[in-house]
Amino acid sequence: MTVAPTCSLRESLGAGFSVTVADPALDKTPNDPRASAIVAAAQRLFQAIGVWDAVAGEAQPILDMVVTDSRLTDAVRPVFLTFDGDAEPGQPFAHMVENGPLHAALLARARETGVVLRPAGIAEFAPASIGSAEGQDLMVGLAGGERLRARLLVAADGARSGIRDRAGIATRGWNYGQSAIVTTVAHERDHGGRAEEHFLPAGPFAILPLKHCRSSIVWTEHAAEAERILALPARDFHAELERRFGLHLGEIEVVGPRRAYPIGLWIARAFIGPRLALIGDAAHVIHPIAGQGLNMGLKDVAALAETIVDAARLGLDPGAAAVLERYQRWRRFDTMAMGVATDGLNRLFSNRSDVLRFSRDVGLGLVDRLPGLKQLFIREAAGLVGEVPKLLKGEAL
Numbered sequence: 001m002t003v004a005p006t007c008s009l010r011e012s013l014g015a016g017f018s019v020t021v022a023d024p025a026l027d028k029t030p031n032d033p034r035a036s037a038i039v040a041a042a043q044r045l046f047q048a049i050g051v052w053d054a055v056a057g058e059a060q061p062i063l064d065m066v067v068t069d070s071r072l073t074d075a076v077r078p079v080f081l082t083f084d085g086d087a088e089p090g091q092p093f094a095h096m097v098e099n100g101p102l103h104a105a106l107l108a109r110a111r112e113t114g115v116v117l118r119p120a121g122i123a124e125f126a127p128a129s130i131g132s133a134e135g136q137d138l139m140v141g142l143a144g145g146e147r148l149r150a151r152l153l154v155a156a157d158g159a160r161s162g163i164r165d166r167a168g169i170a171t172r173g174w175n176y177g178q179s180a181i182v183t184t185v186a187h188e189r190d191h192g193g194r195a196e197e198h199f200l201p202a203g204p205f206a207i208l209p210l211k212h213c214r215s216s217i218v219w220t221e222h223a224a225e226a227e228r229i230l231a232l233p234a235r236d237f238h239a240e241l242e243r244r245f246g247l248h249l250g251e252i253e254v255v256g257p258r259r260a261y262p263i264g265l266w267i268a269r270a271f272i273g274p275r276l277a278l279i280g281d282a283a284h285v286i287h288p289i290a291g292q293g294l295n296m297g298l299k300d301v302a303a304l305a306e307t308i309v310d311a312a313r314l315g316l317d318p319g320a321a322a323v324l325e326r327y328q329r330w331r332r333f334d335t336m337a338m339g340v341a342t343d344g345l346n347r348l349f350s351n352r353s354d355v356l357r358f359s360r361d362v363g364l365g366l367v368d369r370l371p372g373l374k375q376l377f378i379r380e381a382a383g384l385v386g387e388v389p390k391l392l393k394g395e396a397l
């Protein structure tokens with residue numbers, strides 16, 4: 001994701017600007033076993049920056065979705081909510097895209113557009129003291145010793161952002177004591193583009209459709225239980241998986257690596273600092289219950305790129321405090337709202353209370369019977385509601 005903002009910046013800013021991505025992972029083979037639900041707005045961003053065509057062939061549209069709420073031992077899982085149809089005519093509300101190929105496509109596009117790529121981490125940064133007026137530039141030091149002068153540093157270095165820590169920006173939030181086990185399965189019968197979210201007492205168990213009769217699994221458990229399951233021999237792991245997956249798609253086979261990701265809600269107290277902007281998980285980490293983390297990061301990307309390009313066109317300094325303030329105002333409220341929504345969903349569903357189960361099932365049943373409300377939820381989840389940045393509308397900057 002680090003690379004996503006740079007393609008559009010490189011193309012829109014013109015020759016007077018240089019855009020560099022420094023990431024130690026750039027020269028490593030990606031080994032992320034996850035796939036992401038890329039919502040309609042994020043798909044438009046990838047179209048606008050010329051990346052979508054490279055992944056479209058393997059992108060699986062989500063054509064409908066079912067939500068169930070039951071105990072693991074229940075023989076039947078009643079369906080409480082179904083979503084089908086498009087976010088807008090002809091536009092599925094999301095596509096499932098595997099992270100590895102998406103990352104490769106972004107990198108290839110960055111190379112094509114002339115972004116400078118450095119396979120090294122950012123080790124330090126400080127206001128440049130030589131050859132520039134006070135506070136006008138940053139001196140950025142890369143691991144390995146190279147030093148770069150920059151008007152703006154964008155921290156996209158993930159949940160444990162060293163850049164954020166070095167800038168003294170604290171985060172607020174908590175761990176849920178849950179982990180998400182991720183793997184890929186192949187099955188006998190086709191899923192027909194259906195995504196399933198089964199709310200089980202330990203947390204959601206999601207079956208997300210991929211091309212070629214495969215699905216990506218995001219399976220939430222209490223952290224210790226996730227560790228136990230992850231360490232099981234293949235046959236026992238398969239048995240645990242099948243208890244949750246069921247047999248509705250025929251026999252299943254695990255065809256990808258298994259990995260667990262700890263889950264938390266963490267939001268940075270500020271999204272900006274002097275000549276610094278935070279984007280993606282460096283700014284916010286949310287529960288994957290709604291598959292929105294990367295999509296939120298892409299919204300940061302679109303808002304920041306638009307802010308920078310608008311400033312540069314007016315002859316303003318793209319790293320100036322007033323310019324960065326615009327980005328922060330644009331993104332912070334939306335981020336808090338999504339953080340609260342995913343936190344509430346997780347608390348409501350990840351528990352064993354029968355009283356809560358009854359009330360949430362009544363709520364889900366009501367939403368299911370109100371097509372207007374359902375359509376609003378779909379458009380919201382697809383990122384098409386609110387103050388949508390140009391790139392997420394598929395427009396050039």
Ligand SMILES: Cc1cc2nc3c(=O)[nH]c(=O)nc-3n(C[C@H](O)[C@H](O)[C@H](O)COP(=O)(O)OP(=O)(O)OC[C@H]3O[C@@H](n4cnc5c(N)ncnc54)[C@H](O)[C@@H]3O)c2cc1C
Nearest residue numbers: 001025036037121122157158261280281291292293294295
């Ligand atoms: C189980 C699971 C399922 C998910 N499913 C979805 C989904 O369906 N849809 C969705 O929208 N979101 C989803 N998410 C969330 C999504 O995966 C994250 O929000 C997204 O990967 C964050 O991307 P990022 O680039 O900000 O951070 P990361 O992916 O963590 O990347 C950080 C990058 O920074 C680099 N880096 C580290 N240190 C430095 C340094 N010092 N200098 C330079 N570079 C550095 C790293 O090498 C890495 O490349 C899911 C998350 C989980 C855990």
